[in-house]
Amino acid sequence: MTTHILDEDFQPYQWLSEFSQQMPAGRDGAAASFIGTMRDYNDEATVRTMTLEHYPAMTQRYLEQLEKQAKTDWPLNDCLIVHRVGEVFPGEAIVLIGCWSAHRRAALDACNWLIEELKYKAPFWKKEQNQSGERWVESNTDGL
Amino acid sequence: MSIQVKFFASLRESLGQSETTVERASTVSEVWDLATQSATPPNNLLVAVNLDYANMQSQVNDGDEVAFFPPVTGG
Numbered sequence: 001m002t003t004h005i006l007d008e009d010f011q012p013y014q015w016l017s018e019f020s021q022q023m024p025a026g027r028d029g030a031a032a033s034f035i036g037t038m039r040d041y042n043d044e045a046t047v048r049t050m051t052l053e054h055y056p057a058m059t060q061r062y063l064e065q066l067e068k069q070a071k072t073d074w075p076l077n078d079c080l081i082v083h084r085v086g087e088v089f090p091g092e093a094i095v096l097i098g099c100w101s102a103h104r105r106a107a108l109d110a111c112n113w114l115i116e117e118l119k120y121k122a123p124f125w126k127k128e129q130n131q132s133g134e135r136w137v138e139s140n141t142d143g144l
Numbered sequence: 145m146s147i148q149v150k151f152f153a154s155l156r157e158s159l160g161q162s163e164t165t166v167e168r169a170s171t172v173s174e175v176w177d178l179a180t181q182s183a184t185p186p187n188n189l190l191v192a193v194n195l196d197y198a199n200m201q202s203q204v205n206d207g208d209e210v211a212f213f214p215p216v217t218g219g
Binding site (some may be wrong): 048050052053054057058059061062083093094115118119120121122123124125126127136137138139142 | 150152153154192197199211213214215216217218219
């Protein structure tokens, strides 16, 4: 299983290290990764904590579908997706995506596609807690 | 006939319910009307039938699970 939904803090660089150590030495010429972490601000407001809700059965299935599609569309040797749910604090990782391939273009493009697909289609929702209360995040930023 | 209905995130809070069951619906739109007493659906409403994205015109069958939710914001 290379798709994981976790309800507690995780160390993305440790996950990348441990996951890649299990791969055959010399197989991959490229590794690309994306790590999304929680900021302590959003829309000029200070954010204290955030709660990530999801639709458990659909998120697991959808992330597995994304991974399968990425492996179909690009010559990837391996792929790793990790996503947090529950209460998240500033500085903690929210999402990790890793892609391994023989050459850089496949790993880079697949990683980029995976995070964009995940952000706009995987059924997760963020609720921020700040000084004035709490609010649902209504849309993603455009990534710029 | 029985269809399981779920609501998530801000939609769950605004409707005041997380799940319910409806009888005798043939489309997602009918499921919405029965489950919400014909509340006006939000413009950006998303829907899934049996864990796959669908739309308000999608057909539903006995035993299906229909989920309604706002735009997703993960990652």
